[in-house]
């Protein structure tokens with residue numbers, strides 16, 4: 226009887242362990258992701274925006290222009306399809322675009338290898354058709370990297386970009402709190418995760434850009450921060 230309980234709790238603990246390591250891309254458990262540069266010797270950070278392009282992205286682009294900042298946008302394929310002009314504008318204004326799957330399905334962690342490959346490739350196809358770019362940087366939806374996603378990425382030849390400053394702008398409701406959280410964690414070489422499909426991100430962004438300006442930080446694209454290629 227004791228051994229059954231022991232086995233059961235061991236299995237539950239193992240499942241929890243698997244769940245935690247698969248959803249924390251910043252731990253580099255399955256793949257080495259570009260999460261940030263340690264001991265970076267320049268006052269540079271990378272602002273990254275997931276889940277666009279959407280209407281709201283336009284306000285973000287305005288702010289980035291106003292503060293002379295460059296950023297990286299990890300786009301969802303079906304949103305590129307719905308907002309092709311916004312996608313093109315991101316590229317025209319000198320920002321980086323990357324792959325964030327075609328549908329951003331909540332079932333990401335349960336897809337098989339060929340379904341994952343199809344999610345990644347379909348996003349690349351629409352990005353090429355719309356913006357003429359062959360994306361090679363991948364940002365995992367929900368931060369999920371598991372052995373199947375790792376295999377898929379090997380085949381599609383995408384490199385993973387993670388983050389080391391999570392804003393929780395998509396879940397927290399107090400703008401002030403979100404901003405304080407980000408500012409406390411920023412240091413040279415930081416990669417900051419934001420969401421351009423969030424209205425409150427616009428409010429946070431202006432404050433954040435002011436903070437960066439006052440503290441002599443420059444916001445650059447992730448390919449420049451990690452010295453990797455954005456496109457192939």
Ligand SMILES: [Zn+2]
Nearest residue numbers: 275276366367
């Ligand atoms: Zn996302």
